[in-house]
Amino acid sequence: xxxxxxxxxxxxxxxxxxxxxxxxxxxxxxxxxxxxxxxxxxxxxxxxxxxxxxxxxxxxxxxxxxxxxxxxxxxxxxxxxxxxxxxxxxxxxxxxxxxxxxxxxxxxxxxxxxxxxxxxxxxxxxxxxxxxxxxxxxxxxxxxxxxx
Numbered sequence: 400x401x402x403x404x405x406x407x408x409x410x411x412x413x414x415x416x417x418x419x420x421x422x423x424x425x426x427x428x429x430x431x432x433x434x435x436x437x438x439x440x441x442x443x444x445x446x447x448x449x450x451x452x453x454x455x456x457x458x459x460x461x462x463x464x465x466x467x468x469x470x471x472x473x474x475x476x477x478x479x480x481x482x483x484x485x486x487x488x489x490x491x492x493x494x495x496x497x498x499x500x501x502x503x504x505x506x507x508x509x510x511x512x513x514x515x516x517x518x519x520x521x522x523x524x525x526x527x528x529x530x531x532x533x534x535x536x537x538x539x540x541x542x543x544x545x546x547x
Contacts, residue, residue, distance in 0.1 A: 405521060408514070408517045408518055408521050409518065409521070411514040411517075411518075412514050412515055412517070412518035413428075414514075415511040415514050415515055416428055416431065448533060448536055449533055451533075451534045454530040454531070454533045454534040455530075455534060457526055457527070457530035458527050458530045458531060458534070460526075461523040461524070461526040461527035461530065462523075462527055464519070464523045465520055465523040465524060465527070468516050468519050468520045468523065469520060471516055472513060472516045472517060472520065475509055475512045475513050475516060476509075476513060478509055479506060479509035479510060479513065482502055482505050482506045482509060483506060485498075485502055486499065486502050486503065486506065489502070
């Protein structure tokens with residue numbers, strides 16, 4: 400059984416934020432990392448700890464999203480394997496190479512989709528974990544300070 404490399408999932412997701420030449424797109428990094436982290440920081444700083452009812456909604460949302468994304472990643476992986484099989488049939492069978500470029504492009508897209516869905520699954524799991532932790536925290540700051 401293989402372990403899941405969390406850092407590898409994050410790095411591979413980060414590498415999908417590039418164009419066809421491999422140049423990193425700052426707009427993708429801004430939209431997917433900087434804006435969400437900034438909003439999270441501002442909301443946490445402004446409103447403090449979220450209410451347990453909202454944490455409960457996040458737990459439900461994260462659990463449902465994780466299950467749906469797991470089935471999606473399996474379907475994407477199967478499509479990628481079919482594409483790889485078609486590519487190897489063309490190369491080994493000396494068949495017409497007309498579709499080889501589009502099949503290689505499809506394979507790359509399926510690989511990037513797998514990386515992005517794996518990252519989405521990871522973020523859903525993290526959302527559930529942090530929401531459960533927040534669910535057990537006290538509502539007011541005075542009670543929270545007693546823990547320190």
